[in-house]
Amino acid sequence: MRRALAGLTTRGRSFVAAGATAIVCAFILGERDLLRAGVLVLVLPLLCTLAVSRTRYRLACARRLDPPRLPVGQEARVDLRLENVSRLPSGLLMVEDRVPYALGGRARFVLDRIEPHGKRELGYRIRSDVRGRYRVGPLTVRLADPFGMVELVRSFSLSDRLTVTPTIVPLPHERLAGAWKGGGDSIARAVSAAGEDDVTPREYRHGDDLRRVHWRSTARHGELMVRREEQHFQSSGTLFLDTRRTAHWGDGMAGSFEQAVSATASIGVHLVRTGMNLRYVTDAGEALQAASADGGFEGLLLDTLAVARRSKGGSLSPGLAALRGRIGKARDGDGLVIAVFGVLSGEEARSVAAVRRRAGTCVAVLVEGTGGNAARQDGAETGTASAQAAGLLRAGGWRVVIIRSAAELAGAWAQAGQAGEDFVRDGS
CATH class of the missing domain: 3.40.50.410 (von Willebrand factor, type A domain)
Known part of the structure; x- marks a missing residue:
């Protein structure tokens, strides 16, 4: 209840102040009608506070970034799913996903009501012109009464990271001369020049192509031997x-x-x-x-x-x-x-x-x-x-x-x- 009283909005505080003032004036002036009006104005925000503080429904939140890594200047989509996992319908909800200013500012939504075990899908887009790693979330939910007297803020712990990478410039599909050494083709040419006898064979394995059987090595070792596959050295x-x-x-x-x-x-x-x-x-x-x-x-x-x-x-x-x-x-x-x-x-x-x-x-x-x-x-x-x-x-x-x-x-x-x-x- 104390937390709910701290969540009184400006309107709620104004009603409390007006009601208390009317009650004091009613006693001083001896006006019963003014006393009734003062009590009504004072009790309304207190009743709203009691109703909001006793809200027992539970909410679950899930967030998805698509993509979680993107270059500078491009957009990512944030999809939110809010689910009421309790047996009671929710009241008016004001939802805000915390987003850094560099990604576009606040993402706010107003949900009128979520039925028991109901879901709501929300989405928005973010982008950044500055590279970096940004924290998206957590999601905060403001519970409010229909009269706007009280707002309670509840926050989820879930947050995600969006990585904004530098701009990527496509480069021509050309290899720098002299940068790549020892490719498979050069190995094949070396084997061809040296002769078949210099090939280092290995034991036959199930699935090997029989056309690669090295008969001289097979006769020498007494078991089926095959030529090794070309070795592609990775530069x-x-x-x-x-x-x-x-x-x-x-x-x-x-x-x-x-x-x-x-x-x-x-x-x-x-x-x-x-x-x-x-x-x-x-x-x-x-x-x-x-x-x-x-x-x-x-x-x-x-x-x-x-x-x-x-x-x-x-x-x-x-x-x-x-x-x-x-x-x-x-x-x-x-x-x-x-x-x-x-x-x-x-x-x-x-x-x-x-x-x-x-x-x-x-x-x-x-x-x-x-x-x-x-x-x-x-x-x-x-x-x-x-x-x-x-x-x-x-x-x-x-x-x-x-x-x-x-x-x-x-x-x-x-x-x-x-x-x-x-x-x-x-x-x-």
Whole structure:
């Protein structure tokens, strides 16, 4: 009852104050009619409070996000199901699902009545122009009397997470020259050149094609032997993102950091979907261990980039150390490194250039950004710094592309592939 009294609305409090005032005035003036009116006005909100506080029906709530992960600027649908699991009909319900302001604000509904064991389906849409991970819910239900005197708020504990990922730019279905090593076709050619006797056989297994039986090995071992299937080696690579605050400028979606995050997400998704085994590294070191599409790397990468923020660190050393370790372990240069940077100084560019070893394929994407006050004030200086850094990286054997926004990445990707072909033709 005390909780219900605390839930009196402005109208309810006004009735209580008016009723009490009328009763006091009735005693002072000796007016019985005024006393009756005062008692009626005072008792009405109290009766409503008693009725609402004794409400015994129970509600169950379920929520579904479709999809639970979406790129910036796209919409997701939220479906709510509210069920009255008691034997009593509900009264007037005001339902509100708590939604962050970045997703569009409040979602409110008014339900007149839910019959016993009845259900109500509700739905609304949300979208965000800012990447991140947002909490949707919990659902709150306001119980009110028909006169609007009392409102009690009851909240469910259920909430869901919506992940808004960076914008994904589709890239051409072209493999970077030199980035993929040891495919199945090359193995087949090597076997053909070496001769059938050099084939390593294995024991026959139920279901093997009899046309692959290796008769010489069968005679030698005294049991049925078959040629091994072609070994398709899965290439691996490293995706690097420079998150240092000092390397990026501009705010909002036009800033260089947001464009760099979008470019990193686009490249990572593209490479994973082509079958590459990737890992993710930042200037602070390794953030995600190597995994493939089957290992859920795409979802992990997008979830990580959705909440990526600029770091306060000013050094690339931890990240470059992780790159050196990866390239040093690579066999004959096998492996691809795609690094996305903001602004690099001459010394930083030399450090990055020195990372490359052997014949590994290393591609640097320099992001200049397109907006913000810094773009108007330091655009020329940024362009000059990018050109100088690009020259130093190319001298170190890196392929370099410069973009102003992630939208230019598709053309730059084809440019990087063409640069690789020229690199191979020149024999550098």
